[in-house]
Amino acid sequence: xxxxxxxxxxxxxxxxxxxxxxxxxxxxxxxxxxxxxxxxxxxxxxxxxxxxxxxxxxxxxxxxxxxxxxxxxxxxxxxxxxxxxxxxxxxxxxxxxxxxxxxxxxxxxxxxxxxxxxxxxxxxxxxxxxxxxxxxxxxxxxxxxxxxxxxxxxxxxxxxxxxxxxxxxxxxxxxxxxxxxxxxxxxxxxxxxxxxxxxxxxxxxxxxxxxxxxxxxx
Numbered sequence: 001x002x003x004x005x006x007x008x009x010x011x012x013x014x015x016x017x018x019x020x021x022x023x024x025x026x027x028x029x030x031x032x033x034x035x036x037x038x039x040x041x042x043x044x045x046x047x048x049x050x051x052x053x054x055x056x057x058x059x060x061x062x063x064x065x066x067x068x069x070x071x072x073x074x075x076x077x078x079x080x081x082x083x084x085x086x087x088x089x090x091x092x093x094x095x096x097x098x099x100x101x102x103x104x105x106x107x108x109x110x111x112x113x114x115x116x117x118x119x120x121x122x123x124x125x126x127x128x129x130x131x132x133x134x135x136x137x138x139x140x141x142x143x144x145x146x147x148x149x150x151x152x153x154x155x156x157x158x159x160x161x162x163x164x165x166x167x168x169x170x171x172x173x174x175x176x177x178x179x180x181x182x183x184x185x186x187x188x189x190x191x192x193x194x195x196x197x198x199x200x201x202x203x204x205x206x207x208x209x210x211x212x213x214x215x216x217x218x
Contacts, residue, residue, distance in 0.1 A: 077120045079170045081111050082135075086163050087195055089142060093156060093202035094209070098149040105143030105152070112136045124169060131169070135162035153203050157190035164193060167218050178216035183208070191215065 085108035092100030112132055120128050138159035142152045164178055177194045184190040184203040192202050199212045 077170065078173065079166050080173055082108065082115075082166065083163065083172060083174075083176070083193070085111050086159070086193065089139075090156065090160075090192055090194070090202045093149070093153060094200045094205055096149065096205040098152060099146050101149070101152050102143050102146035105139045105141075109136055109139040109143055112139060127169060128166070131162050131165050135159060135166075138162065153184075156192065156202060157185060160190065160192040164191060167193070172218055176218040177214050178218065179212050180215045181212040183211060 085104060089101050089104035089108060092098075092104050112135055115132065117125055117129065138155040141155040142159070145151045145155075167176060174195065177197055178191050179194050179199060179201075180189060180191050181201055181203050182189045190203060194200065197214060199210050199214070201209055201211045204211060
């Protein structure tokens with residue numbers, strides 16, 4: 001009888017233990033399921049900051065293209081060196097300086113000789129040559145006649161006409177004036193080119209410094 005009671009107690013205890021273990025396992029399983037669901041939910045949450053960063057990274061980078069322009073350096077012809085030497089000559093005669101005029105005449109002659117005819121536009125080469133040939137002759141006369149200021153002034157009248165024609169043909173980078181003396185050459189008159197609007201007569205110098213008037217502006 002005792003053995004039967006003991007067996008019943010043992011069976012009951014084992015069964016209760018089994019039920020308890022099964023319940024514990026079920027609870028653990030439920031907990032794992034909840035944890036898994038929680039982790040899954042966390043992973044599926046939208047990461048706005050990360051998405052924005054990814055969008056910024058994947059956005060195309062705009063490149064600034066530098067357009068290279070080839071420097072153009074055409075060989076433009078200019079008569080500025082000729083004008084510079086002419087003005088020095090003219091100013092020497094204004095000051096009654098025959099030696100200064102002679103030196104300036106020689107320098108002008110050298111400048112005219114060194115002009116590269118090929119640098120002149122083809123359509124103007126012939127006309128330039130005709131004017132320059134005459135200008136060289138007049139510059140040479142002025143350069144060779146220090147001490148003969150009247151002779152220098154005679155050739156200045158021809159030279160000034162040459163320079164005026166060159167300015168009309170090619171222009172100038174500076175403001176220039178064509179002045180006129182009505183008394184020179186026995187009243188026939190003569191022109192000269194000046195860098196200033198004020199009249200300073202190179203044909204008479206200090207004798208009649210302000211004789212003349214402005215006839216043209218370049």
